Amino acid sequence: MKTPFPGMDPYLEHHALWPSVHTRLMVWLAHQLRPLIRPRYVASVEDRVFIEGPEHQRVPDIWIQRTRAGGPMRTAATGIASPIVLDVEELQIREHYVDILDTYRDLKVVTTIEVISPANKSSGPGRNAYETKQAATLASDVHLVEIDLLRRGRHVLAVPEWHAQALRPYEYLICVNRAPRRTRFEMFPCRLRERLPCVPIPLADKDADVPLDLQVGFEQVYEDGDYALRVRYEEPCVPSLPVADQQWATERWAEYKAAWPDLFPPASAGNGDAAPPHP
Numbered sequence: 001m002k003t004p005f006p007g008m009d010p011y012l013e014h015h016a017l018w019p020s021v022h023t024r025l026m027v028w029l030a031h032q033l034r035p036l037i038r039p040r041y042v043a044s045v046e047d048r049v050f051i052e053g054p055e056h057q058r059v060p061d062i063w064i065q066r067t068r069a070g071g072p073m074r075t076a077a078t079g080i081a082s083p084i085v086l087d088v089e090e091l092q093i094r095e096h097y098v099d100i101l102d103t104y105r106d107l108k109v110v111t112t113i114e115v116i117s118p119a120n121k122s123s124g125p126g127r128n129a130y131e132t133k134q135a136a137t138l139a140s141d142v143h144l145v146e147i148d149l150l151r152r153g154r155h156v157l158a159v160p161e162w163h164a165q166a167l168r169p170y171e172y173l174i175c176v177n178r179a180p181r182r183t184r185f186e187m188f189p190c191r192l193r194e195r196l197p198c199v200p201i202p203l204a205d206k207d208a209d210v211p212l213d214l215q216v217g218f219e220q221v222y223e224d225g226d227y228a229l230r231v232r233y234e235e236p237c238v239p240s241l242p243v244a245d246q247q248w249a250t251e252r253w254a255e256y257k258a259a260w261p262d263l264f265p266p267a268s269a270g271n272g273d274a275a276p277p278h279p
Helices: 018-037 125-138 161-165 214-224 243-259
Strands: 041-052 062-066 084-088 091-102 108-115 143-148 172-177 186-190 198-201 210-213
Touching (some): 018 041, 018 108, 018 210, 018 214, 091 125, 125 143, 143 198, 172 198, 198 214, 210 214
Antiparallel strands (some): 091 108, 143 172, 172 186, 198 210
16 A cells, blocks of 8 residues: 655654654565575664653653641741652653665674654753764764654754755755765755665675665655544644645545545544544
């Protein structure tokens, strides 16, 4: 099953959907690379862990206990105010990325492939963890491939922001930086209404680049995740789209439903309207 859109599906940028999209995409990109890089290399899905505070939690988990006179916490008669006590559970987040390992050199990492998450593009532990990993990669002899399929948030790719801005207009951006030439960036700006590109993945020594087809990987993720049956396409996109793009997206979804009548039968053909899909 293809997606409703020729390239990236902007509805999958929703904060409730993106974690599953991100995880599935990393697995499928590694799966796509596997036959292209064997036997010298292997593609390994790795993860980094950070603790996300309550202001960034996707599902808030906060317990509030209001203390009262006669309750478990008493205040002296000196005018000291009674506090509101917050017990906040820290949320452990795992972000996946792909490392290409060289079996000829004791599984040394030669290339790291990152798909940017919302936490990387906003202030907080997620961005700090990403920038630490990014700096370590840039200080090494490992190639870095960064894929940003999110319209919202602050620039976080290794290429300086002012250089990236010169490439506008674009909605999505892919950046390839090859070691040891850290001042050169191969940029792939992407528009919403266009197919996601096939980008070169550098390897070690004089081995030729291998192609990574982002559109093929994304379409596999879309099908495996049954997102056509889960996303509220009848509602405005979140993050929001410009008016013209929202109208285009609505029309694309109508065409998609019409092309798959078995999945989306008319309401009159069933037992009434189905419940709206949820992220």
